[in-house]
Amino acid sequence: MTLHIKNVWLQDKGLVDIHTVAGKIKTIGPALPPLANAQTLDANGLAAVSGLVNGHTHAAMSLFRGFGDDMQLMDWLQTRIWPAEAKLNEEDVYWGSRLACLEMIRSGTVAFEDMYWHFHGMARAVEDSGLRAGVGAVMIDIAGEKQGEECRAQAVQYLEESSRYSDRVKFTLTPHAIYTVSAKSLSWTAEFSDKHNLPVHIHLSETPFEVSECLKNHGVRPAVHLDQQGLLTPRTILAHGVCLDDAELDLIAKRGSTIVSNPVSNMKLAVGGAFPYLKAAKRGIPIGLGSDGAASNNSLDMFQEVKTFSLIQKHTNNDPTVLPAADAWRVVTGVDAPLLGQGSGLLKAGENADIVLVRREEPELTPNHDFISNMVYSATGHVVDTVIVAGKILMKNRIIDGEKEIRLEAAARAKKLCEI
Ligand SMILES: [Zn+2]
Incomplete structure (x- = not known):
């Protein structure tokens, strides 16, 4: 054409x-x-x-936009999101993702990194909408080894089946987070990603609670724990990174992983801090921007996100010269994070x-x-x-x-x- x-x-x-x-x-x-x-x-x-690039979202969660705002995180998850998600089937995910793609197209987004259930529901939606996306089935194995086995087998199966889609649908491994995925499954993901040269997309260091739990359970901070499983690589996309300390940022810079900041979601859920952009940028870490799901944003308009991103960085650094417009624009168009968006931006x-x-x-x-x-x-x-x-x-x-x-x-x- x-x-x-x-x-x-x-x-x-x-x-x-x-x-x-x-x-x-x-x-x-x-x-x-x-x-x-x-x-x-x-x-x-x-x-x-x-085109704008949304580096972290859960597209089908558009179905839950405005369903339980202004609540404590666990109350919201337990009484609203988890009961509703338990009923989801592949067609729901397809139509929820189509709705998200519609909103993204209307607001100038051309590519996104997704993480949700029902791989084929997401992949078909991306294919039919004409957008580009990194798509994989979310991996969670808190229920134990049997669930871990199922998740790993599913990843193998979906990689094979992803060949039925065009190259706009990029198969991506999506372990949910260090507190919902076992060390065994994280290490397996690292090996599988290495073997097949696949990107990995995971939540990391979103809240102080995640950090204290990681220290309690593993004796190290989240980025170190991830690195110990072999999962900090140039193919890794880390969503949030709010609570990363200097040593973790040094490690991420050394390994070449990408961090995606989600300022609106972080503020709406009051996670207790802002992504340390200046420290990350100074270390040359590739940085992208994401909306997170519409259940915690509630918009997928990346123009709103990039403005908020620049403002929160100025505000928290008490310096209006931080993150000038030209730098923020490079981040939202994916220029600063080649792993995102499937192009140079x-x-x-x-x-x-x-x-x-x-x-x-x-x-x-x-x-x-x-x-x-x-x-x-x-x-x-x-x-x-x-x-x-x-x-x-x-x-x-x-x-x-x-x-x-x-x-x-x-x-x-x-x-x-x-x-x-
Ligand atoms: Zn998320």
């Missing part, structure tokens, strides 16, 4: 055309000649930016044709003193007009095929699941 985007505004370049061929950006330049058999997209009034020839067109003439983007400042501090997902992934248009003029059906089906299923 070839695409000719005409008259689109690019920061530092002004009005240009973009040619995409076979899912890649072929040429960017002023007034390009027509391209044979290309679909033409008139981008008058639109600016092209890199840059708009240039040879890169993935993952392109977001925003409406330049919206009031919140006026005046245009500093376009990236407008993107980070002023825009919301509502400025997004068109989303292109792998050269295919997923949304144009804010219209997505099948949107109403997805919303209605997801809402009906959410209602049934939450009848407790």
